[in-house]
Amino acid sequence: MTIEYAWRCPFTNDEVNRLHAEGFEHEVDAYDWWGQVNRHSLGWVCARAGDLALVGFVNVAWDGGSHAFVLDTLVAAAARRAGIGARLVSVAAGHARAAGCEWLHVDFEDHLRGFYLESCGFTETNAGLIRLDG
Ligand SMILES: CC(C)(COP(=O)(O)OP(=O)(O)OC[C@H]1O[C@@H](n2cnc3c(N)ncnc32)[C@H](O)[C@@H]1OP(=O)(O)O)[C@@H](O)C(=O)NCCC(=O)NCCS
Numbered sequence: 001m002t003i004e005y006a007w008r009c010p011f012t013n014d015e016v017n018r019l020h021a022e023g024f025e026h027e028v029d030a031y032d033w034w035g036q037v038n039r040h041s042l043g044w045v046c047a048r049a050g051d052l053a054l055v056g057f058v059n060v061a062w063d064g065g066s067h068a069f070v071l072d073t074l075v076a077a078a079a080r081r082a083g084i085g086a087r088l089v090s091v092a093a094g095h096a097r098a099a100g101c102e103w104l105h106v107d108f109e110d111h112l113r114g115f116y117l118e119s120c121g122f123t124e125t126n127a128g129l130i131r132l133d134g
Helices: 013-024 033-040 084-098 110-119
Strands: 003-007 041-049 054-062 067-075 103-105
Touching: 003 054, 003 084, 013 033, 013 054, 013 067, 033 041, 041 084, 054 084, 067 084, 084 103, 084 110
Parallel strands: 067 103
Antiparallel strands: 003 041, 041 054, 054 067
């Protein structure tokens, strides 16, 4: 399957809402991803298959300076374990570097250590998190 990867590419909210619902196992909602990423992100990467279906997405948030943050790495269930997720992150890292960022951050659950640390090239660091809505 040929996959095209594109930075700051067009997408519909419905496409990303469906990927997000599948990836994080919730009902499809009506979130305005297009408005969100255009207002707040350094960029995002879409992966599209030959039939143009959206099979992958990653959002690259940033601080307006040297730090970028990978959020919502998503690959359609039917397209997983074919290298698409790692390539999405690699394309995102390349564009963040080209935009002048010095650091790319991510956090993740234990079962994704192999994905982020071995396949995507992140190194381990101390990090912290406070849940603000609970
Ligand atoms: C995480 C995710 C984006 C990975 O996408 P992917 O295209 O399947 O990843 P890749 O094919 O590039 O994986 C490369 C390697 O990472 C590791 N890996 C990938 N997904 C993994 C998983 N779910 N569990 C354990 N290891 C995993 C494997 O070593 C894999 O190599 P292999 O297939 O040769 O064993 C995808 O599983 C997904 O969308 N998950 C649901 C949403 C989610 O949890 N996103 C992450 C938020 S932090």
